[in-house]
Amino acid sequence: MTKICKKPLVSERSKIIKHLIKFLPMLLLSFFLTSCVDYVQTVGYKGGKYQLYYKVTLSKALFALADSDPEEIFKDFDKEAMGELPKNVQIHKVNTDLEVGTEFSIELSPKSANKDEISFLPKIEGKKCYIPFLLGGESGEIAESFSSEDAESQTMTQAFLASAKCRIMLEKNLAPKIETAYFEGRGGQNYSIPVFDYGPAYCLEIPFIVLFENGMYNFNQIVVILK
Numbered sequence: 001m002t003k004i005c006k007k008p009l010v011s012e013r014s015k016i017i018k019h020l021i022k023f024l025p026m027l028l029l030s031f032f033l034t035s036c037v038d039y040v041q042t043v044g045y046k047g048g049k050y051q052l053y054y055k056v057t058l059s060k061a062l063f064a065l066a067d068s069d070p071e072e073i074f075k076d077f078d079k080e081a082m083g084e085l086p087k088n089v090q091i092h093k094v095n096t097d098l099e100v101g102t103e104f105s106i107e108l109s110p111k112s113a114n115k116d117e118i119s120f121l122p123k124i125e126g127k128k129c130y131i132p133f134l135l136g137g138e139s140g141e142i143a144e145s146f147s148s149e150d151a152e153s154q155t156m157t158q159a160f161l162a163s164a165k166c167r168i169m170l171e172k173n174l175a176p177k178i179e180t181a182y183f184e185g186r187g188g189q190n191y192s193i194p195v196f197d198y199g200p201a202y203c204l205e206i207p208f209i210v211l212f213e214n215g216m217y218n219f220n221q222i223v224v225i226l227k
Helices: 012-021 060-065 070-074 134-145 151-161 208-212
Strands: 037-046 049-059 090-095 099-108 123-125 128-132 165-171 178-185 195-197 201-207 217-226
Touching (some): 037 134, 049 060, 178 195, 201 208
Parallel strands (some): 037 165
Antiparallel strands (some): 090 099, 178 217
16 A cells, blocks of 8 residues: 555645535524434545545434525535545535435545645555544634534533534555544644444544534544554
């Protein structure tokens, strides 16, 4: 497997979900449903190329409670609006009976990736694997979007989001065995991420509420320690 530089570059990748984030304060005024936000990211490696997949969705029921049209979420989801995405990105709308959002997949070779494409790729150095976290670039906006709420509303919002999780799937052809995974702490103390063995892949589960602590941790990348 090709090994490339340690630190990921910051690019336009975080813009992909900024249009979803702007809906959250409005939708979370209604604290009646769980699983309102769903984020899935998968990373695999095959034939000298990384296989990357992302999905971000919101509950349609929350749009209904907020008296909003879920189709509004698609207006800005086009390649031009999402910045410098890789040319071969495949983007699809997610529009089921229960949820609405977007999914996209990319196949990239570390040998031919340009500056913007490199920011999507895992970086490997020894037993450390650095996984770019798509929501990381917007974690500050997530916290800031709720800063105008009163204390009671903020407490309710955080309690509500405690049930929402981000799931990062690492295929075992990339990470055969994982010892631990974490976000690096800005003050020295890291945030440990639970790792579950799903058979062909490992699943890293990140509570959505942790992203409110953007001042404490570096959310731009996940550090995975390989055995």
